[in-house]
Amino acid sequence: MKRLELTPRLRQLADWVPDGAAFADIGTDHALLPVWLVLNRRLRGCIASDLRPEPLRRARATAKLWDVSGIRFRLCDGLSGIRPEEADTVAIAGLGGENIAAILRKAPWTRDGAHTLLLQPMTRAETLRGFLSENGYAIRREALVRERGILYPVMDVTGGEMRLTPGQCYGGAALSRDALGDRYLIEKILRLQNALAGLNRGRASDNAARADELRDILTELYSMREVWRHANSPGN
Ligand SMILES: C[S@@+](CC[C@H](N)C(=O)[O-])C[C@H]1O[C@@H](n2cnc3c(N)ncnc32)[C@H](O)[C@@H]1O
Structure with a gap:
């Protein structure tokens, strides 16, 4: 069989x-x-x-x-x-x-x-x-x-x-050595950038707070990418 x-x-x-x-x-x-x-x-x-x-x-x-x-x-x-x-x-x-x-x-x-x-x-x-x-x-x-x-x-x-920080909730808690970690972070970044662009187009007043939140998460995800690149660079 x-x-x-x-x-x-x-x-x-x-x-x-x-x-x-x-x-x-x-x-x-x-x-x-x-x-x-x-x-x-x-x-x-x-x-x-x-x-x-x-x-x-x-x-x-x-x-x-x-x-x-x-x-x-x-x-x-x-x-x-x-x-x-x-x-x-x-x-x-x-x-x-x-x-x-x-x-x-x-x-x-x-x-x-x-x-x-x-x-x-x-x-x-x-x-x-x-x-x-x-x-x-x-x-x-x-x-x-x-x-x-x-x-x-x-x-x-x-x-x-x-x-976990908000960035870790999105980008993963323990993925800095994962071969697919960078791709995962890029996907999250693109998704949040789109969400942020959508909020920026809208006019609702509570959008501003959410937009600030998303910007903070994005900043964290950018540094998580740096950490991933450093951890996965040749010799590390
Ligand atoms: C997409 S299948 C996943 C099958 C398998 N675990 C896998 O990962 O391939 C999702 C299954 O979860 C069941 N499910 C959804 N909510 C549930 C719940 N609260 N308790 C138990 N089963 C649930 C659905 O009926 C469905 O059969």
């Missing part, structure tokens, strides 16, 4: 799952990540959950296709159907940053320091990093992956102390 290959995004997550983990995949959909981890004998326990029945049906179908047993399937919103002692490693991937933050907010046990959280926002990574920074989480490491031409951050998070 053919080998199951993961896309770069899911492969990065898989690489960071500790060996022998009690693993829960939230918003599992096709369940490719948990099925791959079970096939590769990386887990001692596995839960795959989703909010909706149809994705969970797909998840079961993937497990059947690859002849994998032992995955417990749960239909639930976020972590509402998972008890803290059932998993030491939780992946929440392929959802928007706001949605991931909302899921964590409703499960405060995720910041107890005993759980590894592997988070991969598709959008609004800055909202997620801001939430983590303000709510007792620490990003231990972060990596960028390129999938179908789009850059996605993957984060390894646990409970702890971390204070």
